[in-house]
Amino acid sequence: MSSGMVDAFRLFYHRKFHTVEQIRRYQEKQLRRLIDLSMNESSFYRERFSTHIPRTLEELSFVSPINKEIMMANFDRLNTIGVKLEDVKAFAVQKELAKDYLGYYQDRVVVGLSSGTSGNKGVYLTPKELTKKLPFVFLARGGIPLRHLPFRILFCLRVFGQGFDDINSPLVHLHYCATMTPVDEIIDQLNSKRINILMAPPSLVRILLPHKDRIKVKFKQIVCYAEVLEKEEKERFKKAFATNIVEIYQASEGQIASACRHGNLHINEDLVIVELTDEQGNKIEKPGELAKHMYVTNLVNFAQPLIRYEMNDLVVLGEKCPCGSRFRTIDHILGRNDDILYFITLDNRRIPVFPDLISRWIITATDDIREYQVHQTKDGDMEVKIETLPDVHEDPKIIATKVKCRIEEELLQFRIRTEVRVIPADLPLPEDRSKYKRFVVAR
CATH class of the missing domain: 3.30.300.30 (ANL, C-terminal domain)
Incomplete structure (x- = not known):
């Protein structure tokens, strides 16, 4: 079994945090590791933490947040691998224009572009080692029960990112399909490859709805990502395709949340620290309350440390999940729900x-x-x-x-x-x- 598949199964049975206190201790341990490395390799963070180094979650909450504008303005000083913004941006734009989405910059990092909710381009670096592991996080925490093995997945995304090729194994067959593929071709792929798991943005699933009778395979699960999945639409998909619908909350800043076997969205507390506050800066901890501010600290990306990075997403926490995980749940994400x-x-x-x-x-x-x-x-x-x-x-x-x-x-x-x-x-x-x-x- 490949090391990636070992990662996948380890993540599937992810660390058994039995209490919130165990989660806190683990996050603080990883936070100290992240900050130590950042201060050693990044002049931006050396300057930022020159008077006080946060060692606990409480101390972290008093650190002034950064956002995309600050990150981009200090990109050369913030990253820990010595790359220059103009160089990596030119590399990414050239890849985009050539429609060549595979490969690493200097054989070290994947360079991603994002427009986010406001502003122009954001440039995000993911180191090679992490890139090879992230697809397995995506797979292991997609709420897909192991009883559905072997997985025959049709993965529909705008582009096929570096690292997804490595996910194939005797038990996992991943087939890529661009979102702009004509619907007839998508249906042909679903039927000919006997797909049992569809992974696609809600907008693409919506397009397949009128053609559901032409889809001869039975989906074991549909996994949605990249766009907000409204509750009403989730029920509509579930009824139309007679299968479970789960959601993954993925962003350029990190893999924020993944689904459990009950289909509830759990924050990946072992990969990111997510702080939610109201307009006055008070912590949001109760289910049903809308968080006006969301700060993310990515605990696993050391090439471009994002420590207390403010995102523009608005989320509402959910109730405790019957799956037993102590990771917080997200009831829903308020997004723009853009139309096709x-x-x-x-x-x-x-x-x-x-x-x-x-x-x-x-x-x-x-x-x-x-x-x-x-x-x-x-x-x-x-x-x-x-x-x-x-x-x-x-x-x-x-x-x-x-x-x-x-x-x-x-x-x-x-x-x-x-x-x-x-x-x-x-x-x-x-x-x-x-x-x-x-x-x-x-x-």
């Missing part, structure tokens, strides 16, 4: 284009965008509003033209020819971030 856009191809087919794909085109067209919003009022129509960063000297109209050309070129790859309108605009985020939608579809 539809276009007409040159041969008159109506096809979906997913929001995450359009986001990638926008953020890799230019570094100068602070925020954007995409509108569609009818099939084939598309308007993009962009707000540029305040210190950008280039004419916003020129930046808009770059975005327009990039989107139109990418759409043409799918045999879609349409005129995209890109307009410079002011796009202030609302006070309640959960009400902001990057993609507004009103047909």
